[in-house]
Amino acid sequence: MPAPAIQMTGIDKRFGAVHANKAVSLTVEKGTVHGLIGENGAGKSTLMSILYGFYAADSGTIAINGKPSLIRNPADAIHSGIGMVHQHFMLVETFTVVENVMLGAEGGVFTAKGAAAVRAKLQALSYAYGMDVNPDAVVSELAVGELQRVEILKALVKGADILILDEPTAVLTPSEVEKLFVLLRRLAGEGKTIIIVTHKLKEIITVTDRVSVMRRGEMVGTVETSNTSPADLAELMVGRRVVLTVEKGPANPQAVVLDVKDLTVRDARGTIRLDHATFQVRAGEIVGIAGVSGNGQSELLETIAGIRKPAGGTVSLNGALLDCGGSDDPTALRAKGLRHVPEDRHRMGLVKPFEAAESAILGCSDEPGFGAGPFLDRDAVLADCVRKMEAFDVRPADPTLRTALFSGGNQQKIVLAREIERDPKLLLIGQPTRGVDIGAIEFIHKRIIGLRDAGKAVLLVSTELDEVLALSDRVLVMCGGKITGERRPEDTNEQDMGLLMAGVSSDAPKVAA
């Protein structure tokens, strides 16, 4: 048997008091697709960063193709034949594909020679692996799936035999994911070695040969994919049995709470981001919005929440017309019973340097309960936070701890507690479980369904298709700012949703609300 492509032995890494990798060992055989999974903070990014030379391990050794290798920086990693495709693409938007690929390999003062060499290599690789990318296309004009192929090509042109892909499917539609997986299998068939870092269990099962699971800095196991199931992997990740399915009874929709008609939003440059969106949300139902991120979902949520001003169309709450972004700013809308859990809690939902208690009153700091007149009563704020932390099982339950020090799941619980505890009539909720550990996902889903069963209207946006289908009573699909279809979760499948997410409108009749 040939030497494994990667053999990491006894990798140990500490960041201050955080023990990110505890004597981790990882072996990846040549010509295989290997999955690496684990919850946030399990140490998988650290491990990959050490392999790619971003960090130096405190102890431990790395052997590439059986040869002990010292990887001190990314240049060493590239030299050893390791390439990395980051979750957030590292491309210069205004450059063409060729210009991007030759970054770091310009070949002298003048670029013509380097460009020609890169172009030849690109063509050979595109032909060999069936990757169809126009070398002269400007990167900003490419679709997300193509960008990812450019990233992969970039690594291959630099001579990578081992490819690390970090959350490669986060921004892809189901059909693009399928294409990517075909490509990955083909690369593996040609003898390349692939490591996929992800948290999506279903994809791991689809594409990998072997899976390694990390938990709290330790490698808890490597299993043959054919011998495992999502539930087993989840148990390995969390350390206990978790319920992956959402249990909910039938919905009991009542009066229309949110009525959106022809809502159109333009961005600062005048580009249409939301195009005549029309839909309703009733009390006692969850309406989900599916779609690849960046297709107008954020604009939709932010407009209804009063953060953006629409270019056209109307929004009504309980029959009363709203002036979103005008007189109905977020403060006014909160008073009307509209609550909003923003998609990106770090950017909007929390103030990371604040104490947890201070983040827990974001948007509520003017409530009379928090102090007399202009003053904030610190004791009242702390007491309020303690109550919320208890109700939502936030750990550690310390209201004076800095917000940034909580895990993703606990940060999200703080946001949810703040918004749900105020008894909303309508809850807008974006990406409820992004970056949240599996254990907390269960809890958050239960809360959202509880809210529905209490007769509240819920508008849910998530780029996790499984989540939208599991939680929603009706699903709207968005693509390019338009609502391309509406389905009941029980009447659809992944392929059907994939077509809608790619903007292929169907003539199937709409579901009666």
Place this chain on the structure above:
Amino acid sequence: MSARTAPVWLTAGVVPLVNVAVAFLAAGLVVALIGENPVEALQIMLRGALGSQYGLGYTLYYTTSFIFTGLAVAVAFHAGHFNIGGEGQALMGGLGAALVALSLPFLPWPLLLPLCVLGAAAAGAAWVFIPAYLQACRGSHIVITTIMFNFLAATLLVYLLVGPMKMAGSMAPETAKFVPGATLPLMNQMAAWFGLTITRTPLNLSFIFAILAAIFVWVLIWRTRLGYAIRTVGANPDAAVYAGISPARITVIALLISGGLAGLMATNEILGVQGRLINEFTAGAGFVGIAVALMGRGHPFGIVLAALLFGVLYQGGAELAFDKPKITREMIIVIQGFVILFAGALEMMFADRIAALYARLTGKLVAV
């Protein structure tokens, strides 16, 4: 209180002290290089600044100005803005105080004096309004605009002091003396009311104002809804928008408060010491305020300590230059420069190591 951070004594006490110690070591090297004894130089400085009622009075007099300008920088900083126009706002504060004092001399002092103080704050705030508005609503960078407004303020003051506001028949660029009811009592006068005798120095009632201003800023930033909004805008403007807090509005309000505090610096020099408006009376206090605010980590307690340190440097430095002719006035500025470098620009250099040490000693993980 942005974290379960280290206790205040650590962030605003130990960390700056270590920085200052390093600054003094570096300055000591320079003193040794020119052939003087650094230990002796330090002794002269400390004795000159703190060793007598006279020295202490002058030290606290300088401290007063630096507290005001340091607080001004800190309030803007909490809103995420770098107001480096304290110099100009303080000059305008002097103008505001002088306009009130000279135009309403007939008022009784219990009315006139508060109006003069308010005039100083209002003029300082007014001077920052245009940069604040441009920053909030047009995105013009406040650093650029406040620097330019410093020059405008200096030029405007010269124009007024050699022209419309000059005392008739005088050759000096200064206004007429204010009526006694428009000036603040000196500390030795106030001590005399209680039957105490202390040496006469420029230290005056505005020192008490400065301490009250520090308390005001602490309450404002950490115990009011407005302070919460200011800190939210400073730490995460997107979260502020989400919360329904208008960053533009809060920016203007925070900068007006900042300008008002800078304007109050004039109460020390103009209402307290000069009793008339003179040219260039700020003498760089506006800029020292930046170093003071950085060194005090934006916390009023730290700012008072940092201002005291700079007061010591100013007064002790003057004594040192007087005692040791080889150590010129410029050398003193070099020493101050080292303090600004280590305590301001390089303030975080030792912070991590101190936090690690603290964690090792107490077992508590903190962020400094």
